[in-house]
Amino acid sequence: xxxxxxxxxxxxxxxxxxxxxxxxxxSVDATVNLGDCVGGPLWPRETWDxxxxxxxxxxxxxxxxxxxxxxxxQQPVVDRFAHAAxxxxxxxxxxxxxxxxxxxxxxxxxxxxxxxxxxxLTEEILGGRMVPAPRALLTGRLGAAFGxxxxxxxxxxxxxxxxxxxxxxxxxxxxxxxxxxxxxxxxAGVEFRSPHARYAVLTRRSGRWGAEMFALEYDWDRAATQAxxxxxxxWAGALALGAVT
Numbered sequence: 001x002x003x004x005x006x007x008x009x010x011x012x013x014x015x016x017x018x019x020x021x022x023x024x025x026x027s028v029d030a031t032v033n034l035g036d037c038v039g040g041p042l043w044p045r046e047t048w049d050x051x052x053x054x055x056x057x058x059x060x061x062x063x064x065x066x067x068x069x070x071x072x073x074q075q076p077v078v079d080r081f082a083h084a085a086x087x088x089x090x091x092x093x094x095x096x097x098x099x100x101x102x103x104x105x106x107x108x109x110x111x112x113x114x115x116x117x118x119x120x121l122t123e124e125i126l127g128g129r130m131v132p133a134p135r136a137l138l139t140g141r142l143g144a145a146f147g148x149x150x151x152x153x154x155x156x157x158x159x160x161x162x163x164x165x166x167x168x169x170x171x172x173x174x175x176x177x178x179x180x181x182x183x184x185x186x187x188a189g190v191e192f193r194s195p196h197a198r199y200a201v202l203t204r205r206s207g208r209w210g211a212e213m214f215a216l217e218y219d220w221d222r223a224a225t226q227a228x229x230x231x232x233x234x235w236a237g238a239l240a241l242g243a244v245t
Contacts, residue, residue: 009176035097044082112153152173197217
């Protein structure tokens with residue numbers, strides 16, 4: 001079995017198109033999307049239209065939930081941008097996405113943790129920096145999912161593969177379209193990253209799981225130009241550089 005895993009598109013249609021084109025050459029059996037589809041100052045409606053046409057198994061992310069789950073005035077500014085670009089039916093469809101998805105009997109797909117879409121699974125914020133979560137904290141966040149073979153998660157935008165002894169392999173494919181969430185209070189202090197579009201392919205051979213991680217070049221100047229045209233200068237810089245300066 002070969003499963004492509006994407007996450008955290010954040011309305012970056014240009015990055016999504018590059019990732020989907022690359023996936024088509026990888027001979028995968030299916031593609032799963034771990035959520036946060038349209039929360040970004042880029043192409044929310046066009047991104048959701050493309051995803052809808054593909055009908056991928058898709059988990060609801062916290063920014064997908066915010067579109068109907070929070071009063072408009074309390075939503076992050078990029079979600080208010082997406083809210084304005086989408087129809088009521090589209091916002092409802094995003095809100096109605098499942099919070100978890102079972103794949104192949106023993107693979108669990110989530111956005112953050114199995115029980116909380118706003119909490120990182122394998123990381124925590126310490127001193128304003130994202131660092132690996134301590135073992136006890138990680139296993140506690142897994143809860144009943146500890147018995148799974150694989151847990152797929154996103155939310156942190158950090159590409160990683162973690163084996164929990166006696167527990168699951170945890171795969172975070174990284175972010176398709178948002179290397180730095182530019183409006184976060186600590187964004188300027190986040191370590192340098194890169195502007196590449198990221199995803200992963202999970203493979204099972206002879207009963208064992210492995211993963212390939214991909215970081216693709218795409219036209220991130222196009223994405224930066226779109227963010228700037230939408231009035232989001234910090235996002236433009238983050239998309240072009242993989243850092244907030």
